[in-house]
Amino acid sequence: MKRTGTIITLIVILIAFSAGIWYIYSKDKTDPIVYETEQASTKTIVKKTVATGSIVPKEExxxxxxxxxxxxxxxxxxxxxxxxxxxxxxxxxVPNVNSLSSAQNNINSAKTQVETSRLAFESQKSIYNRQKELFDKGVISANEFDQAQLSYDQAQQRYNQEKVNLGGAQQTYSIVKTGTARGLGASANxxxxxxxxxxxxxxxxxxxxxxxxxxxxxxxxxxxxxxDVDKMIFEGKVDESEVGKISENLPLEITVGAIENKKFDAVLDYIAPKGISENGAIQFEIKGTLAKKDTTFIRAGLSANASIILAKATDVLALKEALVQYDTETKKPYVEIATGDQEFERKDVELGVSDGLFVEIKSGITKDDKVKVWNQLKPAGPGGPGY
The missing domain is CATH 2.40.50.100 (RNA polymerase II/Efflux pump adaptor protein, barrel-sandwich hybrid domain)
Known part of the structure; x- marks a missing residue:
């Protein structure tokens, strides 16, 4: 029994020794990890959101x-x-028969009233003339003559008014029949x-x-x-997820699908206070006035896209955003820069404007620093890059 235990122990030791040798051999065969590097460059970074819409006149x-x-x-x-x-x-x-008949009846009625008022006027005129002769001879008093003159003046006024009414009825008839009338100018034309x-x-x-x-x-x-086609606006819609990022007076870059290689500047001057549900999403209407600086003719109704510029950094030090890491505890950004062959050192950085691909580097590294790329590569050769 004792001998059997010794043999088993020796076999276990031999197996463990063989496994250790195989592990060391495998490690020696594994290719070392190689990290590439990139450098920051000077770029203009524009942070923007895009709205779709069309070009329409400011006022129709x-x-x-x-x-x-x-x-x-x-x-x-x-x-x-x-x-x-x-x-x-x-x-x-094309005159309406009922309206035309009504207008004709109004004319006939007006003529009757004119004739009645004319007879009354002629009667009062005769009375007035007789009273005037008697007054001139001193037969009647001044009060009696004044009463006769008042009745005469009232009769004359009624007669004149009925003639005006007749003219109005004739004018109405002319409008109903022909669409215009003498003396109205553009009022009925x-x-x-x-x-x-x-x-x-x-x-x-x-x-x-x-x-x-x-x-x-x-x-x-x-x-x-x-x-006025010289005063055109962009009219479009933005999603509710984007409307909180924009504000009035932001600059716009308008591209029109039918006009190649052209961009038109505009200013965002309207954001709808209320959204509209479209296909399950809330959309907000926006408008921006175009500032045309050339003679390019933009047809009303053309489809267009508006890039709403949220932020812009011109000629700044920029780095691919994928190269930036964030501390798991402080959440502060950092990169690793090369200090030797496959040796790297952590550098905290201050970030600025980002467009999703590149980010502005305000401080932390320089243009000459080589920043670690986080993809692991094998060295050139069998199984390596380019093989």
């Missing part, structure tokens, strides 16, 4: 008729540049004119289309849409 004016009817003639097309007061279209009035100057963006009607006047109960038919 809808030209509507002041009378209902049928388009008789159109004098402009989309793209024309016109001035305030220029003729856009003519409307031919079949000519549709521009109320402002600018470019015609759209003419949604054609000759022969029926149009409705703008009134308290109806917006009316749009004859044309005008806008």
């Amino acid at each position: 004016v809808l030209i509507k008729p002041n009378i209902s009817g049928i388009i008789d003639e159109i004098f402009v097309v989309a793209g024309d540049v016109i001035k305030s007061g220029d003729l856009i279209a003519k409307v031919k009035v 079949t000519e549709i004119r521009a109320t402002v100057g600018g470019m015609v963006l759209d003419v949604p009607v054609k000759t022969g289309n029926q149009v409705i006047e703008s009134n308290n109960f109806n917006d009316g038919t749009t004859i044309a849409t005008l806008a």
Whole structure:
């Protein structure tokens, strides 16, 4: 038994010795870890968020008729540049039978009133003339003559007023029948004119289309849409996760898909106070006024992207953000710089603006320092880089 125990002990020792030799051999065969290095460089770092939208005029004016009817003639097309007061279209009035009949009845009634007041005036005029003769001869008193003159003046005033009423009834009839009347000028006119100057963006009607006047109960038919294309804005939306990062008066860089190799400067001047739910996400409307510095024509409605510049650092020392580490306890940033062959030393750094790829280095390292890259590489050769 004693001999058997000795043999077992020797076998265990032999196995342990063989395992140790194999471990040492394997360690000698393992390639050493190699770390590459990179250096900081001078860059301009821009921190921004992107909003999608379109380019639209700052103000659009809808030209509507002041009378209902049928388009008789159109004098402009989309793209024309016109001035305030220029003729856009003519409307031919199609009178309503009931309105026309009512207007005609008003004329007949007014004529009757004129004739009645004329007869009354003629009667008072005769009485006045007789009383005046008697007053001149001293037959009647001044009070009696004053009463006769008052009645005469009142009759004349009523007669004149009834003539005015007749003229108004005839004018109303003319408006109902033709759309215009003598003496009203532009108040009732079949000519549709521009109320402002600018470019015609759209003419949604054609000759022969029926149009409705703008009134308290109806917006009316749009004859044309005008806008000043030199005053354009970007109109877009940002997600609720980004709206807290932006504020009014931030600079924008606008890129238009249809215009290559062009960027347009703008200023963010509106952020909607209330969001709108779209596809399960809350979106906030934003607007930015373009500052056009060249003659590039931007068509209304073009799709565009706006880069909202949150922060910008020009010509600063920058490093790839992936090379920056953070202390597990203090959470402060640091890097490791080379002090020798595969020897590194920790350096605390102060960071500035980041765009997600590069970060500004305010202090801690210089442009000449070689910063440790945290990917482990094998040396060149079988299994190494480039093999």
